[in-house]
Amino acid sequence: METKLLLDFSPIKGYRIGYAPVGKPYMSVICYQIDELLIDTGPANSRRALMGLLDPKTISRICLTHYHEDHAGNAAYLSKHHNIPVYGHALTAEILKKPVKLKPYEKYIWGNLETIDIHPLGDSVKTENYRFTLIHTPGHSDDHIVYWEKNQGWLFSGDMYLGSRIKYFRADESISQTIDSLKKITSLQFDKLFCGHNPKLEQPHEAIQRKIDHLENIIGNVQYLYTQGKSHKEILQELVRGRESWLVKIVSMGDVSYKNMVLSAIKDIEQKSSA
Ligand SMILES: [Fe+2]
Numbered sequence: 001m002e003t004k005l006l007l008d009f010s011p012i013k014g015y016r017i018g019y020a021p022v023g024k025p026y027m028s029v030i031c032y033q034i035d036e037l038l039i040d041t042g043p044a045n046s047r048r049a050l051m052g053l054l055d056p057k058t059i060s061r062i063c064l065t066h067y068h069e070d071h072a073g074n075a076a077y078l079s080k081h082h083n084i085p086v087y088g089h090a091l092t093a094e095i096l097k098k099p100v101k102l103k104p105y106e107k108y109i110w111g112n113l114e115t116i117d118i119h120p121l122g123d124s125v126k127t128e129n130y131r132f133t134l135i136h137t138p139g140h141s142d143d144h145i146v147y148w149e150k151n152q153g154w155l156f157s158g159d160m161y162l163g164s165r166i167k168y169f170r171a172d173e174s175i176s177q178t179i180d181s182l183k184k185i186t187s188l189q190f191d192k193l194f195c196g197h198n199p200k201l202e203q204p205h206e207a208i209q210r211k212i213d214h215l216e217n218i219i220g221n222v223q224y225l226y227t228q229g230k231s232h233k234e235i236l237q238e239l240v241r242g243r244e245s246w247l248v249k250i251v252s253m254g255d256v257s258y259k260n261m262v263l264s265a266i267k268d269i270e271q272k273s274s275a
Helices: 044-053 074-083 090-096 104-110 173-186 204-227 232-240 246-249 258-274
Strands: 003-010 014-021 029-034 036-040 061-063 086-088 124-126 130-135 145-149 154-158 193-196
Touching: 003 044, 014 044, 029 193, 061 074, 086 090, 090 124, 130 258, 154 232, 173 204, 193 204, 193 232, 232 258
Parallel strands: 036 061, 061 086, 154 193
Antiparallel strands: 003 014, 014 029, 029 036, 124 130, 130 145, 145 154
């Protein structure tokens, strides 16, 4: 089943797309068009849905927030078949020029991720009417960037926000880096947060602050048990119990879980104490 919805954020267009072989898509992604710029391209298995909403003739450039398959999945296709150049952080370019080995669940939920040569971006991107400042925001992934339109008060935040009380991390996410990047974002002036999955058009700073508080609370709980001399196993037992989304954990074969958030906090605390 396909999800395809045109979101009108005039003058911005949002293309919400998703796909599942059986039943309703578990998650959808939003690609944003501003003037002739497309931010993110959605997953490969939702290509038909994207092309049903997007007129590629109106796009002269694609900018990616990060390399993940649900954001960069149609970049190679749009570049090859519609001759649209793709841009992103230098790290995104580095990652996408080689094949990214997707886990079976990633392929199942989002489809393939083709290699592509993308152009590394400088500090800003201009369209006919707007100017976006790029801010490097690692944590969710090392290459993650957000696009800030200061005059309009827009922030295109990829996967930086997602939700105030997120319940899971991928295995390679860093909780401390995520908090640092979220704090970097809260220092910016904007009133509309164009998240790649969950836009926040009202009080976005408050929503981001709630996420920072939530993540700091997890680190605080881990720190408390760690200083009491509890083992990793005991910390995990105490903090993960009752909080895990087993469906997500099973489908992702353990790659996406609440446990990963706690493990990331343990890793950061140990790194800090050994420094
Ligand atoms: Fe992501």
